[in-house]
Amino acid sequence: MTNRMSWKNLLSQESKSRRGRNKSINNNDLRTEFEKDYHRILISASFRRLQDKTQVFPLDKNDFVRTRLTHSIEVSSFAKSIAQSISNRLINDKIDEEFTQEDAGFISDILASAGLLHDIGNPPFGHFGEDTIRSWFNEKLDEITIENPVTNNMQKLSEILTPQMCEDFKNFEGNAQAIRLVSKLHFLIDENGMNLTYALLNTLIKYPGSSLEINKKSGDIKDKKMGYYFAEKDLFDSIIEETGTLNKKTGKISRHPLTFLLEAADDIAYSTADIEDGFKKDYITYEDLAKIVEPLKNEENPSLCCYQKLVYYKERAIEKNYEKPEMYAVQRWIIFAQGYMINSAVSSFINNYESIMHGEYKYDLFEETNSKELVKRLKGLAAKKIYRSFAIIKMEITAHNIISFFLEHFMNSVLYYDTPFNEKYLKGVDKRFLNIISDNYMHIYRYYTEKYIKNNEGESEEKLFAYKLYLRLLLVTDYICGMTDTYAKTLYQELTGII
Template sequence: MNIREHYEQLEEKILSPLATKSKYTKGRLKFEEKCNIRTEFQRDRDRIIHSKAFRRLKHKTQVFIAPEGDHYRTRLTHTLEVAQIARTISRAIGLNEDLTEAIALGHDLGHTPFGHTGENVLNKIASCGFKHYEQSLRVVDFLEKGTGLNLTYEVRNGILCHSSNLEAETNEGKVVKLADKIAYINHDIDDAIRAGIITIDDLPKECIKVLGKGHSERINKMITAVIEHAIKFGVVALVGEIGQATWELRDFMFKNVYIGSKAKQEEEKAIKMIQALYEYYYNNPNKMPTEFINRIEEWGKERVVCDFIAGMTDRYAINEFINIYIPLSWGKIY
């Protein structure tokens, strides 16, 4: 028996009936021999961590565009907080932590520069449409390394279904979807207070009465509510008094932070920048890297331009915009 087979036997013994066992994965898009050391879901987690798309998340907007200060969340720190919350829930209810972590680490790989602002621009301007959760799957299936990461079905399904009205087929995927919301509701409150957009006293009083004033207190109550419901009913959900307070707090954040607040004061600039980059590369596809040019025949120009722009970090997009549209000083030309 090798190390992987030993872990597979452990999963059979210690994981809940609610869990997805790595031994029974539906497999990969392309057949691969199994690793002697790692389970299939462990391999997926490692592939995501070592990907360039994962590293780029550190320079992509979470909520605040070009914030001044080292403590604001980026798309990478958001991803790590989601993974931590999701693993805590999964461990407590006996789910597969490796699958949970792989989904969590890969769920936002398809996000554009400037967060949901960039996503909305590409979705409006391209007839093929653009959704970050679909792009995340596209990254792991096709774009990363030029051929994709060839992940297991369960990880791919969890990545695709972490947002919108889609529902993951595994309980681990459902945990990540909830962990994503728990993470961003709470860390965005933290960032918004730091930025002076809201104060703790602005938060809905009934929600705070139920969830608590403190960052860790709110997260703990939300996580505990998910765990207790799953243990009692065998269903991954955030419901009851804690759930209602959570979704009301989320509504408050949309009305007071995500839409029309100071957090969005640079949004119009970002919109125009993404529009300009899209127009330029659509009209000049030969200016994209060769690997993208070579995909146009298979995927179409709109999709490939979206792929190129979505892969940019905030600062790369800004630099591209400057290089294309801003006149250089005489000394930099000659």
């Protein structure tokens, strides 16, 4: 086994600009650094924008249906509950003598914040937006050519950018965008963004590897996707070193233990919420839910049988003469199912504790529990009845058209920006699209361009040009990801002349 991770390091309160700082400067502020993280998130514009970003149903007028904001609040609540239960087990059962009561408060605060942030990097229209960005770059990086001022030749973007830069866009990921957003794009006071603690940032990194290290066949959940962009490599290195998830002897990088809990809370929230929202919108019936949970048995505790619980809640509603017994049954069962899954996640974390702390655990927390099949069946039902429905498919196509339009035109506007060929190529409508990008994003591009040049004196002109081009492409994806669903739709209609 690898070296065991330590909570002393995992719960690091340091951050990029807080490192080594005297934390007692303001004696009137009794908050911990993790509590400060929470407050920074709540007052941020990016968090507020989640109220107008898709969870499942884009641009839905029904205020019952969840948005990314309400989903994130639910994930935050589940994550904190899981943290409290695990802390209780670790301390009362004396599972880890190193883990203290103070640590218990810390992990609750960290996971509450991580729940609020976990989807903050997603573009408009949810996963539809992510898929569109990935597919667009997979097609265009080998198709678009520009004149390289260093070689004076026309070259494909994929020939100018490094392999990792290309893979960053081909594997575009909301999780990596979240790290970029909170660390750089909130450029209000200084270049440190929200200036969050390393412990929180590492909890958010579900996949602690670069776009060149993705290996979906490895069998290890942490290798499924990328966790950071090349642009944030220095920050990532600081995070894993400070929190101790980097094994300096072997070079192996482990998942932060709290990441497993955040992931479980997310699975609980969306696997149950999608069913409830789908039922409310008549995509799913009581019979649909009963059919998929009926085969599930709980030999260890028959009283926790999912099907029996669902039937019981309906019978109880009928006995009490409720107007809509099936609605009561489904909504009451959702609460039961959430508690059922929380208990599974807690038990799994405790049962696999040493493996997790050694960075050896490769699965999600439901893998060896009774909840595994339940989560799978709930997701399957949502996929069949909701995600493949005609209404959702229509919105998926709409989202694809809107984001593809933005990518096409904003990319054309930045290709030659800040190059010797700016006047030669940047004309007409392309120039006007560049002027639409907010001043804040343009400032961020200029700041990090100048910083890179300053920190890499003596670098070849070819590499400098590639990095600046890379930052300009990120400028576009940053701007698009910052849009809400309504803003994206409205801007698209305005720019295409649709009234």
